[in-house]
Amino acid sequence: MHIILIGAQGSGKGTQAELLAKTLNVRHVSSGDLFRKAFAEQTELGIQAKAYIDRGELVPDALTVSMILDEIQSLHGIQGTLLDGFPRTVAQAQALDRGLQRIGQHVDTAVYLAVPREELLKRLSGRIICRAHQHVYNIYTHLPRTTGVCDIDGSELYQRSDDAGPAVQRRLDIFFNETIHVLDYYGAQHRLIEVNGNRPAEQVQTTILQEIQHSLTPTALFSAPLPHKMLTGEADSPYSGFPS
Ligand code: AP5
Numbered sequence: 001m002h003i004i005l006i007g008a009q010g011s012g013k014g015t016q017a018e019l020l021a022k023t024l025n026v027r028h029v030s031s032g033d034l035f036r037k038a039f040a041e042q043t044e045l046g047i048q049a050k051a052y053i054d055r056g057e058l059v060p061d062a063l064t065v066s067m068i069l070d071e072i073q074s075l076h077g078i079q080g081t082l083l084d085g086f087p088r089t090v091a092q093a094q095a096l097d098r099g100l101q102r103i104g105q106h107v108d109t110a111v112y113l114a115v116p117r118e119e120l121l122k123r124l125s126g127r128i129i130c131r132a133h134q135h136v137y138n139i140y141t142h143l144p145r146t147t148g149v150c151d152i153d154g155s156e157l158y159q160r161s162d163d164a165g166p167a168v169q170r171r172l173d174i175f176f177n178e179t180i181h182v183l184d185y186y187g188a189q190h191r192l193i194e195v196n197g198n199r200p201a202e203q204v205q206t207t208i209l210q211e212i213q214h215s216l217t218p219t220a221l222f223s224a225p226l227p228h229k230m231l232t233g234e235a236d237s238p239y240s241g242f243p244s
Pocket of ligand 1: 007008009010011012013014015016030031032033035052053054056057058059060061064084085086087088089092123124126127128136137138139141142162171197198199200201202204
């Protein structure tokens with residue numbers, strides 16, 4: 001099973017993906033996290049990608065597509081994926097379809113998290129993430145227990161270089177001018193679900209799970225049953241820090 005999360009910067013893709021991947025028992029694959037990890041390890045890919053990321057631009061398709069397809073291949077088809085931040089261009093979406101076809105798999109569903117621009121800007125200006133595993137917090141809505149320290153792994157929290165200055169507006173412009181066409185690509189194939197992402201994170205999560213359940217084929221669902229408590233919204237929320 002392969003599910004894609006599409007949304008503008010700050011729409012909550014990473015926040016939702018971390019939780020959904022556990023519930024659906026699929027691997028969370030984030031293109032942004034893979035680039036940041038590659039840079040932290042000072043690989044050639046990471047160093048090349050960093051220059052684009054800091055300017056708020058997309059990393060060229062040639063680098064991005066091979067990185068993601070390699071990551072999917074490395075799972076040897078054992079596990080499905082929740083793709084966060086990829087594809088962002090129609091060319092990437094087409095390359096993903098071809099890559100999956102080669103291993104007898106396909107994209108099941110693409111989920112679009114719709115959030116207004118003003119809200120996106122507020123969320124991005126307040127976001128802080130941890131050095132070790134990129135766990136996400138927010139100074140307005142989701143503070144860590146100890147200032148500057150990740151609740152989960154104890155590593156330092158910092159603001160991403162592309163969450164400040166002109167890069168922020170640039171990233172949003174690229175999303176609304178370019179990545180938005182990826183929605184048409186999946187919409188034309190009847191594989192697109194739109195979810196209102198401008199609500200508390202736990203409500204967004206419940207809706208995504210319900211919509212995924214409606215859209216998946218029985219075979220895909222059989223390999224990833226959704227817990228009843230999650231579908232009914234009775235599960236404990238990990239987001240007590242979010243306003244409701
Ligand atoms: P990437 O790391 O993917 O960044 P992004 O797309 O800019 O997405 P974000 O991480 O900013 O947003 P998110 O939707 O995950 O939001 P989050 O959950 O953190 O990519 C970085 C760069 O890498 C790109 O700019 C590009 O250069 C390059 N790149 C990556 N993929 C590429 C590709 N395919 N092709 C080419 N280049 C690529 O939430 C944001 C904040 O809001 C958090 O503080 C969170 O706590 C808060 N929040 C979340 N949900 C809610 C809610 N419901 N209510 C209130 N607050 C919330």
